[in-house]
Amino acid sequence: MTTTKGSVTGVNGNMVTVRVDGTVSMNEVAYIVLGDKRLKAEVIRVRGDLVQTQVFEITKGIQVGTPAEFSGEMLAVELGPGLLGKIYDGLQNPLPEVALKTGYFLEPGVYLDALPRDTKWQWSPSVKPGDQVERADTLGTVPEGAFTHRVMVPFNLFDSYTVKSVKPAGSYSVKDEMAVLEDSKGVSHAVSMMFEWPVKRAVDCYAERLKPTEPMVTKNRIIDTFFPVAKGGTYCIPGPFGAGKTVLQQVTSRNADVDIVIIAACGERAGEVVETLKEFPELLDPRTGKSLMERTIIVCNTSSMPVAAREASVYTAVTMAEYYRQMGLDVLLLADSTSRWAQAMREMSGRLEEIPGEEAFPAYLESVIASFYERAGIVSLKSGEKGSVTIGGTVSPAGGNFEEPVTQATLKVVGAFHGLSRERSDARKYPAIHPLESWSKYKGIMDLPWVEWAHWYLERGSEVGQMMKVVGEEGTSLDDFLVYLKGEYLDAVYLQQNSFDPIDASVSPERQKAMFAKVVRVLGSSFDFKDKEAARSWFNRLRQMFLDMNSLEWGSDAFKAADKDLVSFAADRSIGLDTKAARILESLE
């Protein structure tokens, strides 16, 4: 806490102007002292002795003359063991603990410790007195759920240090002094298991940033096969409301093949977070066999919570993601929705009376979005291990129109684009990722040429479908009609996936490959049908068999029986296989 104090001279929504008597720094945390409540605020503009702050709470009741205090610190989060399984608001307030204190409602001015101070952790030291260490080097470890949590030299110690003393193995809490480090000038620094890091600064304690190449499996067919995401990559899911952005995010948060998932519910419905909150503790993580909640952190600043904290919430989330990456873990950050975050910036920009850019978004919108997504990445640590932060953000474009500024700024910086379409969701084709508009620059679980080959049927099938609308079915050749049916077939049995079916909701890469092979065999086959009606009803039957099979457990007897039926049914009508399909099948089977 610095000695700078001030008093309020103006209030406009959540922007409060304060006249100060000393030095202040940009983005410093201030408190407006309202009776016995201290409302947290952030300095966002300094003009002479007038400082404008955005207050993270409802500002009702503030008067001209209300005192303010300045902390001298930037907005920061606590990092240390105990983050996993927690539910925080945008400022890292633990919401369950807040609920115990204030009941049903979120009362302003209540700030609690992010990390529980009384939990004891089983410490095993990794260094001994005399060792040389630098920032982010491991001092010791504690078990946290299924992970070995590394207690590191705080990232804000920039010198190199000699370990003077270190606590022996035993049980300690986060605030206990675990080691004393001496810097090059001979000054001692006491270090505990936790430290703070400012949220708006990227953690940069790695050796090198690498190119994302390894696929991050989501167990979602259309993503893994057609529009894959790589570990350390970025992707965005824009879509109009009701197209299934949030369901897609929820399914991904359950099934993604990563160590840790951080969910940033940013300015969205509280109800959606509740589903995650209540269901995750019951679900098991197939990787560790423990509760899914133990690998999850939820940062939740829903739409009716104060808007300034919404702006902070995505940074809070990404900072925690970067922290776990330093332990050599793969972290997935799901931000829903980045548009709400952008809108929070717009609200503040309006109050600051900045000159507006497109749709009144601030001119710095693009650079802010870019620098947020750039905090993703796969890195090699000094120890040689790899860790990654993958960021997936939903975008809620106004009117479902992808031409708007937030979508456009996001598309410039992400590596994969999963565009959801109203047309597909209206037709109940879920996930409503549009197969012709979406793209990915990453390598997935299948070879690119196979995917491109299959994708051709979607493109051509859709063209024929469009054409049929003009010339009618009678004006379409049987060959074209077959391509259309094949495209529809691929769409129905492979691209669409029922996330409410316990089996179909998550499909392993192994099963995806096997099912993809079955689809390829049909796509690449020539058939002999006497007319379009015969072709359509045969494909209807085939589709039905495939869909029934999609909800059967992989490898079960029922599955094998259904598989046998499907294979013989398909073989009956087939009169040949094209050479490309044959080659794909050779490598797949």
Next chain:
Amino acid sequence: MKKVYSRIESITGNVIAVKALDVAYGELAEVQTRFGMSLAEVIRLDEGLVSLQVFAGGRGISTGDEVRFLGNPMRVSFSDALKGRIFTGAGEPRDKGPALSENLIPIGGPSVNPVNRIIPREMIRTGIPMIDLFNTLVKSQKLPIFSVSGEPYNQLLARIAMQAEVDLIVLGGMGLKYDDYLFFKDTLEEGGALQNTVMFVHTAADPVVECLMVPDISLAVAERFALKGLNVLVLLTDMTNFADSLKEISITQEQVPSNRGYPGDLYSQLASRYEKAVDFADSGSITVLAVTTMPGDDVTHPVPDNTGYITEGQFYLKGGRIEPFGSLSRLKQQVNGKTRADHRAIMDGMIKLFAAYRDTLEKKSMGFQMSAWDQKLLKYGELFEKEMMDLSVNIPLEKALDKGWEILASCFEPQETGLQSKLTEQFWPKG
């Protein structure tokens, strides 16, 4: 006693400014004008200058009028005496009953802590197949009715109000035509529901600032009743008028508009109201149904667009019917797995076929030859529109499901429906 200020520095639209000290943001004041007393709310503090939004509007205010600060934010009286009463947006009686002043509660209170929420678990039956079967309404849901002027949205709202099983109805009217206000009053009275209704009505003739108060005041009252264990249904009509009032005020305040003149915080403003919908674990609940009229039937207009991102789905009322496309209840999955084994399959299957019917209809209108499959779809679509979509159909969910199978069986073979074989074996009508 607070000081009285008798010098108004500026008057812009409905906003006046006075030089005053010791005034809190959000505080109320009384403005004494030649037409009587009006409430006003502090919306901005800048050094010594206090800007106030006058509920009765700025018209006729003189720079010499008196402003007296009350030392408290906007409040409303809360007690069982509210039941059966009708008030204005400022909380004054609109019926002939007495003004209420005991047990004042603040409005626009803080948000519910997300961890205290529970997963919605109970459906609200309405007897309308397009809702019960295809887009089930769930307790604690917030759902708008998207519509255009001229559609019977208030009739639909009133019918849901009468048929839905809830303990209390809070009706918030914004910019209501006087006729519509009387329609609600009469319908609820005739149905015997007025005793379990509280109405806060702002009519089109009332000052615009009062319109802004209606959702907050309605929801504050609903919240208190819910905390006392009641299941409350809040009906808000029409939220587009609310948004337009926001627009009017913010433009007068010289705020930078974001989209078609609406303020940049439109989303947050709407969300903080809709998010009041809640199911308190060991107490009552609030369900919100709100009408949003779409200017020009344009769903991408900022008001329906922002609303759609906030609410848990929407009913799309068009041509006097709830459209299956564009309508969505996001919470239906929470409850429709527990009703009947065929509920979800019928819901998805019938809509997929109906989508195919619409495609066929398009082809037909362009004069193409109809295949045998097209003929089947045409028959199906007509039956669906008549037996399911028509708003006069009033049957419980189970009957609606049976009817669904009947319609399918009269048009298709089981394997043509895309429904799982084990379901068609069980439910396909025999004979």
